[in-house]
Amino acid sequence: MIKVAFLDRDGVINIDYGYVVMREQFEFMDGVFTVCRLLRDLNYELIVITNQSGIARGYYSEQDFLDLTAWMCEQFQSQGVPLLDVFYCPHHPEATISNYRQNCRCRKPSPGMIEQACEKYSIDLQNSILIGDKISDMQAAKAVGIGKFYFLGKEDIEKQLAVSARVDNLLQLKYLIAK
16 A cells, blocks of 8 residues: 555645646745655655636636646656646536536545545555645545545644644645654
């Protein structure tokens, strides 16, 4: 079994400017590659799980998202921290594009993307971690029993969801994960 670091995309890997779909809009968060190198050194595989309601809302196409994702994966590879996989949810219950209008199991806070990863790979969830910037990320981690989940942001949610830690920036994770 492998242990995995599940990473949200917008707000963890890149600055969340809202519906980021072009390379020119995609700005990596400070410290993301440093933290990912540490995770790889600690034998974590890296998997991205991301809600992408911009597809359902018609802001960009699924192909636009896939093109940007391929570029993002190339950037990780060039930094020596390859991603094992990327799982995404293109749905939204109030989508303007009817094909994507649904209450699905893959959209966080539901744990469907993590479950999909577990179906594809033999993952030890108890020894895995999740890093996210929204309460829905933490809820998905808790729902499937991920061992540790870290909240990146200013909001005080530790007591609500018993997160492993709340951090203001990714580099603070270096000290928590290495323990």
